[in-house]
Amino acid sequence: MSASIEGDALLLLQELQKHYEDYMATEKHTEETFRMPESFGVDFFHIIDRVTLSLMEDTDNFYGYFSFQMKKAVRFDIAGPTAVSFKSAAYVMYFNPFLFLPLTAKQMATAIKHDILHIVSLHLIRARDLKDTYSKRVLNIAMDVVVNTYLKNLPPDAITLQWVNMQYGLFLPPFETFEYYAEKIQAAVEIRQRNTPYTGSDHSNSIQLAFDPETTHDVWEESDELDTATLQKFTEKYIDAARKGSLSNYLESMIAELKKEAPGLPWSLYVKKFTGAVAAEKKKTVTRRNRRQPERLDLRGKLTGHTARLLVALDISGSISDGEFKQAMVEVLEIVKNFKHEITLVECDDEIRRSYPIKTLADLQPRLDVRGGTRFSPVFAYANSRRIDVLIYFTDGKGEQKLQVPPKNYKVLWVLTGDALSLKEPHGIIKYLKPDKSDDANLDFDNVEKGGYSMNNQEKILL
CATH class of the missing domain: 3.40.50 (Rossmann fold)
Incomplete structure (x- = not known):
């Protein structure tokens, strides 16, 4: 099936590129008004359905059933193959065909898994809490480092721990928290900016033709305004409906901690x-x-x-x-x-x-x-x-x-x-404040367990 998906995706990508070139050659073109014919959308979502079906047939079918519940839409302005938001009491997964169609079938599946892991890890909720502490680029990179550690068949531009260590001259270990990586990467970025100030990416185009870690999660900011506890309850419902079989150890850990811990950062x-x-x-x-x-x-x-x-x-x-x-x-x-x-x-x-x-x-x-x-x-x-x-x-x-x-x-x-x-x-x-079930005045306070979001000791809050 993968060869068939990739062949159909290549033909559809060629059609898309030809349509884009012809449109941009017209006198009154603007990227804001670029639209694809309805037939393209039908064919594109047929490919998405086949990738989702392949995930549902996989031994780790959680991602397929989670994706099956999500609404789907095409957006050419997102800076990654996929992105997510929460709209009208539902998670929505967006696809940029320019960045999604060139992927192999396995990479397409990984791109879908990538954003589902962000949801299950509550990364985008936690990033909201830290937006005034770290730059958006740093938060995006830190989130991607965590979820991509658990994924295979990554797209060619995916942010990995190895890439971050090489890019910023760091020696960060795997399986740390998103918050830990954000703190370390931010410090490295600030050191670099003293010598070569970072001017940011060019976001003037409404059509994204290349991956950009600066804006890859911007769509989340368009989500409906919900308090953290309510959004977590919605997430748990998606998770419960997606559990149709055995889960990998890291998914079990994530889900167990999501249900156990209070939402957000301590x-x-x-x-x-x-x-x-x-x-x-x-x-x-x-x-x-x-x-x-x-x-x-x-x-x-x-x-x-x-x-x-x-x-x-x-x-x-x-x-x-x-x-x-x-x-x-x-x-x-x-x-x-x-x-x-x-x-x-x-x-x-x-x-x-x-x-x-x-x-x-x-x-x-x-x-x-x-x-x-x-x-x-x-x-x-x-x-x-x-x-x-x-x-x-x-x-x-x-x-x-x-x-x-x-x-x-x-x-x-x-x-x-x-x-x-x-x-x-x-x-x-x-x-x-996490409730204390014991109100014993003689409690031993010399060994207090710190609260916080964790992944069964794979992702810990380090204070």
């Missing part, structure tokens, strides 16, 4: 990112000469290592238990110990009840026995009156719908024990 990862960003900032100083031009006494040097000032707010009227909060503080202290930092703890409900500094877990005082209502604004007023860099607010999320005073020049991380935050505009990132 809150503790953001504590590390925020604190590290502050600690890495540079400030000018007259006490040190400029490193590049030490003879210029009129130029000030730079010092690194700012002190990251964290304000941790605990809603004592909320549902968070003493054990859960103590465990959370263990994670905070473990993360920030490698940075210069200061931590102030604020206990609050509808007002500030108490504040005190925290250096070690031994400084944590018994919680005040006060149970008022909840208002978030007093904490933000308190934070605005002090010089802080990060506010971490532990609460059940039930309070005002609008802050009386918005935050000023600091990052905000909400860590919720409830289902949702009452604020219509959170002014920060919302994450959820």
Whole structure:
């Protein structure tokens, strides 16, 4: 069947290229108005159906049944053979015939598997959480490194771990997380840009004739706006319907972790990112000469290592238990110990009840026995009156719908024990605290298991 698919694909590709050349030779052509005859679409999707059928007949038929549930469409503006989005309560797989038809039948199947693995790994949800931390190109490359590690018969331009290590002079190991690869690749990119600034790709054309890692996952941004939990539920339904037989070990691991873990990245990862960003900032100083031009006494040097000032707010009227909060503080202290930092703890409900500094877990005082209502604004007023860099607010999320005073020049991380935050505009990132089933005050906190998305120890969050 593969030879037949490849032969038909070659004929269809030649037809497509001839039609494109003839169209571009017309006087009033524009790439935005390029269209294919209806007969081309019928023939093209006949090839897609045959590739899907071959996946369904494969021993690992999960991909075939998953693909069978997805809507299909042609788009000439995507920068890869395939791409996905979520529209009208359904996953949609898009195909660029210019990039899909030249592939072998096995490579076509791999291209479909590639995007399904992105969905199952929740990569595109996780990338959304990191879009302000890493460049889009880095996120795309990191995601592709992870899924392509598990695939054979890759298309010729596919991003692989070997390619990344050669391209950026790295020695990254296999089977690490998407977040791990993003952090390492971003650092390598920044080093390279100091010598040769990256100007980006040319995205002016609406018809993509070559693979481009810069934009290969752009279509995901067009997905319907759904909260992470709802989208994960839809994904689980697709997965359940696609399970018709035995699965490979890595698929079993991915699916087991998807169903077990809370969606999205762990809150503790953001504590590390925020604190590290502050600690890495540079400030000018007259006490040190400029490193590049030490003879210029009129130029000030730079010092690194700012002190990251964290304000941790605990809603004592909320549902968070003493054990859960103590465990959370263990994670905070473990993360920030490698940075210069200061931590102030604020206990609050509808007002500030108490504040005190925290250096070690031994400084944590018994919680005040006060149970008022909840208002978030007093904490933000308190934070605005002090010089802080990060506010971490532990609460059940039930309070005002609008802050009386918005935050000023600091990052905000909400860590919720409830289902949702009452604020219509959170002014920060919302994450959820994993419930602690044990509320034993004598719990051993010296060996706390870090939360996070994993793939049965194949993909771990490294903090």
